[in-house]
Amino acid sequence: MTTASNDSAPEGFDPVRRRFLSTAAAAAGVALAPGVMLYGITRPTPASARPLDEAVSPTVRWGMLIDVNRCQEGCDKCVTACAEENGLTGHGRPRTDAQWIRKIEITDPASGASKSLPVMCQHCADPPCVDVCPTGASFKRADGIVLVDKHTCIGCRYCMLACPYKARSFVHETLSDQKSHAPRGKGTVESCTMCVHRIDAGRTPACVEVCNAEAGGAMMFGDLNDPDSEISKRIATYATTQIRADLGLDPGVRYQNL
């Protein structure tokens, strides 16, 4: 098995191997850890899917481009799709329920003009959450996706304080009905995974899919490192912005017409 050159994961920690092992275990329906039971899943494997024994490519950087003009006020299809896809069932307690993606309405106090846009983990190239995490549970994959390893997160919540985008949630209570492809754990922190399980199977994130199929088509997903990708071309052609670009974190989620 090839080893991923993961530039931010701690030494001795190989997320690829771990993921490979957990997928292998999942296929057999093995309990990985007390309380975390993974069941066999049928994985769609289109031609573009990354074989499971192959490392995450460090030449790819997954990202998103959101065209704010096409995002409709009041529409929250991406939010519902995310909750559905990742099993984010709420308990009717908005302050403690998890939210990986949210809609923000912004209004310019001078002109009164308002816009509506989704905000989720921005998958920063220099993620403060990864820098501060004491155990290395927060890590960045070689392809730019920032994740939390549910097995090493101790729930200190320092990453939540460090994230400038309020992108992370802490699991405040006992969970039920988890999705096997998106394991969660009480007492640990989580955030948008960019639907890593879908990406690894050659599909697009659930929010992007639903936005294009059923709503304004405001979200685009692709490889920021590939100059020929649709997303790179759009970024090269149109003016795009990053939220809090002044912080210099180089987020992987970009906005157009913001």
Next chain:
Amino acid sequence: MKATRFSELEGNSSGFWGLLLLLGAVLAAGLGAAGYMEHFGHYVTGMDNQIVWGMPHVFAVFLIVAASGALNVASIGSVFGRTPYKPLGRLSSLVAIALLVGGLTVLVLDLGRPDRLIVAMTKYNFKSIFAWNIYLYIGFLGVVALYIWMQMERRMNRFVPAAGLVAFVWRLALTTGTGSIFGFLVAREAYDSAVMAPLFIAMSFSFGLAIYILVLMAACRGAARELGDALIARLGRLLGIFAAAVLYFTIVQHLTNLYAAEHAGVERFLLVEGGIYTGLFWGGQVVLGGLLPMALVFRKTDKPGARVALASMLVILGGMAQVYVIIIGGQAYPLTLFPGMEVQSTFFDGVVAPYTPSLPEIVLGLGGMALAGLVILLGMKILRFLPDSLADAAIDPHHRAAE
């Protein structure tokens, strides 16, 4: 001057046993509270996804900051060679260890997964200041334990100044590390200030000494050992100076933050419009925890005991208020994602987050304090921490009764 004699507490009075039981009960309640929060999950606390560090962190940070400060008395004696402080060194080291143990216990029990403590001890991300702090804390316990041993073991006495110096430097690093936990949060405007580290050092001097004074007075009274008025007045004046230093760095902290125009919002929030935080800042930290204790200790009297004790209690209360404002107030103020814009969302963007500490959180924090108290009490019972006499004439050759 005669060498100071130390002895264990007799520990057979009803007062001793009563205190032991009380502290034990509070500790048990604290552990129960932690178990309760763990079982149901953190939604039973006042914390949520906007205020992620609540009351337990206020207690824990206060205790950890105070721990390093409590060691000062020992440092003044052995590093800076001030004779009257020398007999106080052992107890000072004990208080330092006890406070750190208490604070760390609260910190760990408030984790989402305290059962994974072993992960925290074995997997380090060396970029994380938090991980560095784990080293600093554990090292501090070791260094101070060694320091105590050298103070107690006659053959080792000659190493005391060296060990004292190591401990002193270590404690400065530890406090700087604790302060930096906040300094590293680039996006949190309240913490974006270079004086966070010196501020925390001043806080540690002040809180640690206040706790030390109270422990010393209580121990001497309980064990019927003499405690000179001149010594108490001297410690009191030192406390006044430290309290002034905290105020000074607080002013610098807010002035530098005000100077950065983009932080005007959070400053106005904390200093003027923040409701509870503004009240705690001016009333709790500045007046009760700063100006009043200074007024109390700098007044010359023959019987300074009551004033110094009161001043110490006020410094502790003011210190808790200060840590509360820093930790909770700093989180309550919303993050700015879109400067200059009005924002609204289902995830409470752009609004000040409300927070009310829940009972289990407070009980857990008090449990940590009780644990610190137990360590001190049992330490004094088992080993020779407390001098037989701290009468002014016994500890200071230059003391004149007429002073």
